[in-house]
Amino acid sequence: MGRRSIHxxxxxxELIIQSATDIVEQDGLSGLSAREIAKRVNYSPGTxxxxxxNLDDLLLTIEARLLDQxxxxxxxxxxxxxxxxxxxxxxxxxxTFTQDNPKLWNLLLEHRLxxxxxxxxxxRAKLGSLLSPLKDALTPLLDGFDTHDKEQAARTLWAxxxxxxxxxxxxxxxxxTNHAAGQTVGDFVTTYIAGLKNRHxx
Amino acid sequence: MGRRSIHxxxxxxELIIQSATDIVEQDGLSGLSAREIAKRVNYSPGTxxxxxxNLDDLLLTIEARLLDQxxxxxxxxxxxxxxxxxxxxxxxxxxTFTQDNPKLWNLLLEHRLxxxxxxxxxxRAKLGSLLSPLKDALTPLLDGFDTHDKEQAARTLWAxxxxxxxxxxxxxxxxxTNHAAGQTVGDFVTTYIAGLKNRHxx
DNA sequence: ACCTGAACACCGTTCAAGT
DNA sequence: ACCTGAACACCGTTCAAGT
Numbered sequence: 001m002g003r004r005s006i007h008x009x010x011x012x013x014e015l016i017i018q019s020a021t022d023i024v025e026q027d028g029l030s031g032l033s034a035r036e037i038a039k040r041v042n043y044s045p046g047t048x049x050x051x052x053x054n055l056d057d058l059l060l061t062i063e064a065r066l067l068d069q070x071x072x073x074x075x076x077x078x079x080x081x082x083x084x085x086x087x088x089x090x091x092x093x094x095x096t097f098t099q100d101n102p103k104l105w106n107l108l109l110e111h112r113l114x115x116x117x118x119x120x121x122x123x124r125a126k127l128g129s130l131l132s133p134l135k136d137a138l139t140p141l142l143d144g145f146d147t148h149d150k151e152q153a154a155r156t157l158w159a160x161x162x163x164x165x166x167x168x169x170x171x172x173x174x175x176x177t178n179h180a181a182g183q184t185v186g187d188f189v190t191t192y193i194a195g196l197k198n199r200h201x202x
Numbered sequence: 203m204g205r206r207s208i209h210x211x212x213x214x215x216e217l218i219i220q221s222a223t224d225i226v227e228q229d230g231l232s233g234l235s236a237r238e239i240a241k242r243v244n245y246s247p248g249t250x251x252x253x254x255x256n257l258d259d260l261l262l263t264i265e266a267r268l269l270d271q272x273x274x275x276x277x278x279x280x281x282x283x284x285x286x287x288x289x290x291x292x293x294x295x296x297x298t299f300t301q302d303n304p305k306l307w308n309l310l311l312e313h314r315l316x317x318x319x320x321x322x323x324x325x326r327a328k329l330g331s332l333l334s335p336l337k338d339a340l341t342p343l344l345d346g347f348d349t350h351d352k353e354q355a356a357r358t359l360w361a362x363x364x365x366x367x368x369x370x371x372x373x374x375x376x377x378x379t380n381h382a383a384g385q386t387v388g389d390f391v392t393t394y395i396a397g398l399k400n401r402h403x404x
Numbered sequence: 405a406c407c408t409g410a411a412c413a414c415c416g417t418t419c420a421a422g423t
Numbered sequence: 424a425c426c427t428g429a430a431c432a433c434c435g436t437t438c439a440a441g442t
Contacts (some may be wrong), residue, residue, distance in 0.1 A: 028314075032318070034415080035414085055416070109372075110312055112372070114232070152386065160361070163365015164361040167364060186356070196397075198396040248436085
């Protein structure tokens, strides 16, 4: 036993993250266990706890990577056309991303930290940065509004898109089918923007 | 052992549901276990499985009751005033309900059925009926739209409100604080309705 | 008919003991 | 320093055995 050093600490960390991600991608959160990960990376369960505090930390790492991927997808959206077009593209990209990664996205929705654990700041920052492209695209529509209202509009837009996508992937709360989600997102963004213009006109 | 018959089957069923609900209300889904329920109702764990197929079934029952409660709350909303006012009241009631029952509401979001289990029709029906008050309130705003568009608008409204409330109670995905949720819901409903009018005017 | 509780196959996490 | 694997305190679920 002891001291194998087949992998550097970083390699081992990456191996664990990758295996855990694979498991969630295949079988969802319920298929994940420390023992199963250990089996796949060919280390004992105890070794996981040299690398991560616990499973929650490992999962938070996986979730953060997923947020990063989404952020990149949103950054790559082209910024031509009207604000409406841009916002629709962003919303669509968000929806497509969740549909491309259903099991991993569900992880984000299902996995809760224990009540006594705070969400780390670096994680919160990632969330915040997802709003930036939305804010940018909204700006031309909102020159009559103050900063607070702009932030608010971006959050509302985010929440709406999130609501539709999460409802479409969960089914337990939803009269929205996965298939119709695209239409619903489109309806939402278009109508909400039309409403902003209305308010602006007042 | 065996055959105590202190409680009728119905009483026992109710007892189990009540204890499980208490546990979730106190400690959330993660605090729940068959053994803990059994301890509280003073029966052995095995007895639970005479009454329910498994824990998922018990949880589905609890969730259905929660949906019923919410439906009643929405039915009791007064129907006076403009459509906007009615819709705002409905959205606010939804939000308030989730904030009044945070742990139980979270159960609805966290608890997933195993992949091989379909959501039962009676459960789906309850979901559908939650949309009715929304549709009723929307109708006056949508006489230029066909049935499909009305359904669509109701679903979008539902999804938006759901998105905001669920983001505000989860924190893991959310730049929206619990405190600001009311404002966000109000912003959303008002702006979305303004957008509908705009579309109508086209 | 109804209920028990041991049993089975799992968990997450810790930590003394090994190299 | 790094890793093991037994151990602890749990799980959900089943089912022979009891009354």
